[in-house]
């Protein structure tokens with residue numbers, strides 16, 4: 001017996017007061033974007049199921065502007081909601097091709113996929129191996145703007161408790177098989193005319209970089225303003241990417257570090273300090289630390305801009321406080337030399353972006 005009705009993408013479905021929008025939609029046989037429930041049980045929502053509330057009311061759901069999370073918002077009466085179309089999930093497998101060092105403690109992982117995963121720039125996939133729990137990672141391009149056929153690139157921070165651990169190159173040698181599923185997430189790049197404001201912290205740059213390249217190649221009329229941040233300036237591994245964007249006509253790209261005082265051209269402070277003045281015509285995509293993502297999304301919503309977040313969910317076993325203290329102490333030592341650029345393995349086929 002239903003208590004009320006929801007209209008989702010034009011379809012009227014029965015709903016019970018207090019159940020989630022996602023549950024009501026799925027009971028009625030509608031598909032909405034969402035992530036693996038086991039991954040989204042964490043305190044940091046993945047943002048995959050954010051949908052637009054057109055009219056009526058729902059309870060909770062972490063509202064940002066006119067949007068709510070369908071897995072958290074509950075039915076509070078009649079409401080009309082819309083979800084954008086999204087690609088179907090593909091379950092595949094992948095093989096580790098190579099690791100390349102990007103910065104001390106951050107590597108690029110290149111995998112060869114068995115089946116193509118039709119992700120949109122900014123969407124994520126899940127990776128796992130054996131019985132280890134799945135984790136989310138955002139596929140991206142290599143930092144020189146190249147893309148490879150049948151391969152996916154990921155930016156991996158070496159973490160105790162993370163899927164790949166502290167020494168991933170030793171544990172996941174070329175040839176290691178991984179489980180892969182996706183794509184997920186609603187925070188992908190969309191077609192549009194307004195300015196794109198792309199903001200990252202840490203390895204959130206992987207999502208931002210794939211959107212920046214896709215925007216320059218597919219929507220060259222759109223101005224791009226990019227802010228890439230890290231706590232430690234040594235983690236700003238994206239300089240080749242910033243140079244590529246400059247060659248493509250992107251004039252506004254800021255690197256900033258909030259920890260040790262960085263040397264120019266890196267600016268001091270968190271990403272929030274270096275945001276441009278936002279306006280309703282902007283689309284703001286932000287990826288990285290959950291607190292930074294929330295702060296930027298709220299600022300964008302206050303300015304009337306469209307906003308999409310990709311929060312990085314920390315590994316459950318990760319000792320966050322210990323890591324921050326360790327990184328603060330290590331940031332006071334003389335900087336480690338930047339890693340030597342490493343060539344791609346010969347079996348990676350490359351094509352220039354069109």
Ligand code: FES
Pocket residue numbers: 033034035040045046047048049050069070071072
């Ligand atoms: S599926 Fe709703 S926030 Fe992750």
